[in-house]
Each structure stands twice: as C-alpha cells, then as structure tokens.
Amino acid sequence: GESVGLHLPTLSVQEGDNSIINCAYSNSASDYFIWYKQESGKGPQFIIDIRSNMDKRQGQRVTVLLNKTVKHLSLQIAATQPGDSAVYFCAESRTSGTYKYIFGTGTRLKVLA
Amino acid sequence: NAGVTQTPKFRILKIGQSMTLQCAQDMNHNYMYWYRQDPGMGLKLIYYSVGAGITDKGEVPNGYNVSRSTTEDFPLRLELAAPSQTSVYFCASSSLGSNQPQHFGDGTRLSIL
Numbered sequence: 001g002e003s004v005g006l007h008l009p010t011l012s013v014q015e016g017d018n019s020i021i022n023c024a025y026s027n028s029a030s031d032y033f034i035w036y037k038q039e040s041g042k043g044p045q046f047i048i049d050i051r052s053n054m055d056k057r058q059g060q061r062v063t064v065l066l067n068k069t070v071k072h073l074s075l076q077i078a079a080t081q082p083g084d085s086a087v088y089f090c091a092e093s094r095t096s097g098t099y100k101y102i103f104g105t106g107t108r109l110k111v112l113a
Numbered sequence: 114n115a116g117v118t119q120t121p122k123f124r125i126l127k128i129g130q131s132m133t134l135q136c137a138q139d140m141n142h143n144y145m146y147w148y149r150q151d152p153g154m155g156l157k158l159i160y161y162s163v164g165a166g167i168t169d170k171g172e173v174p175n176g177y178n179v180s181r182s183t184t185e186d187f188p189l190r191l192e193l194a195a196p197s198q199t200s201v202y203f204c205a206s207s208s209l210g211s212n213q214p215q216h217f218g219d220g221t222r223l224s225i226l
Binding site: 008031032034036041042043044045046049051089091093095099100101102103104105106 | 117119144153154155156158161163171203205212214215216217218219220
C-alpha cells in the first residue's frame with residue numbers, strides 16, 4: 001500500500017518519455033532476476049525476468065538489461081504512461097540449491113502529465 | 114483464474130491475540146511463500162513450502178507458524194500477536210523453484226495495537 005512507498009527513491013518522468021529504473025544486486029552467484037511492479041494497495045506483479053546467460057531481454061514496452069560485471073540490473077519502460085506509476089523492485093535468486101529470492105527495496109515511479 | 118487469493122484484506126488485532134492469515138492458489142503450484150513487507154524495506158521471507166506436507170523457515174520465522182496440508186492452501190498463523198508484527202503480509206506461489214517467477218496475492222494489512 002501507500003505505506004510501503006515511504007522513504008523510497010523516486011523517479012519522476014514526463015508522460016511519453018522513457019524511464020530507466022536501476023537495481024544493484026548483491027550476490028554474484030545469482031543467476032535469475034525478476035522485475036516486479038507494485039501499485040498502491042496491491043501485491044507485486046511480475047513484469048519481466050532474465051537469466052544470467054543473457055544481457056538483454058525485451059517485453060512489451062519494457063526491456064531489462066543485465067550487467068554481471070558490476071552486478072547491475074535495469075528496467076527500461078518505453079513511452080511511459082500514467083498507468084506505469086507504481087513502485088518497481090527487482091529480485092535475484094540462485095537456481096541451484098535454494099528456492100529463495102532476495103528482493104530490493106524499490107523505486108517509486110511517478111508519471112507527470 | 115483467480116491466481117493467489119489472500120484473506121482477510123485488513124485486520125486489527127490486540128496484543129496477545131491470535132489469528133490465521135489465509136492463502137489459496139488455483140494454479141497447481143508446488144511452491145508457496147509467505148513474506149512480510151515493512152515500509153522502506155524489501156520483502157522478507159517468513160516461511161516457505163515446496164509441496165504439501167513440507168515447510169521450512171525463511172529469514173524471519175519467529176512468532177509465526179505455517180502448515181501445508183494441500184497443494185492449494187498455505188495458511189500463516191500468528192499465535193501471540195506483538196506490535197512488531199504490524200506489517201503487510203504477502204503470499205506467493207510458483208510452479209518450480211527459484212528460476213520461475215513468483216505470483217503474489219494482494220496482501221493482508223495487519224495492525225497490532
């Protein structure tokens with residue numbers, strides 16, 4: 001809900017512009033990464049995922065980039081729309097030996113009309 | 114297809130009371146998870162289950178219990194509610210382990226007064 005978004009970094013973007021949301025992950029052994037979108041009062045919604053054997057993956061209006069050298073993940077949203085306003089966070093996991101994700105704290109995206 | 118359903122959506126408890134948060138999924142997923150989400154923090158894993166009859170502790174299991182008698186249901190029990198358990202609780206499920214996206218319910222907002 002709204003209380004989840006308190007104290008989060010905020011990215012403000014004009015409607016129609018492209019958005020780039022960044023995430024630094026912690027475990028160099030992680031090999032699976034996911035971006036989630038969380039709207040106020042809702043649960044996290046899966047957007048796109050990428051495995052470590054890829055550097056880039058595209059979906060509908062979204063692109064995820066993975067830089068394993070610096071342990072960095074980014075989500076690019078093309079032609080940002082008012083409905084894109086939400087908190088976005090990444091998750092990482094290691095596919096061998098664990099079923100657990102590590103979640104980032106998130107970035108709030110505000111789309112300005 | 115309802116996905117992951119959590120009940121109740123909101124609840125206020127007094128210190129020392131007990132309650133069960135319900136979670137059901139209709140996707141025939143083997144893996145189910147309980148998280149808590151506190152303001153400005155990433156999701157923290159409370160308990161998880163890899164199949165009916167199998168549960169295990171996550172990062173923050175103290176004060177909680179779970180059971181998994183069926184594939185569909187994964188209830189979370191608070192026995193002696195404490196103010197520190199005020200949070201938003203999310204249930205999630207996935208078809209496989211850590212290399213598949215987890216699908217979330219819309220959460221239970223719990224306040225302990």
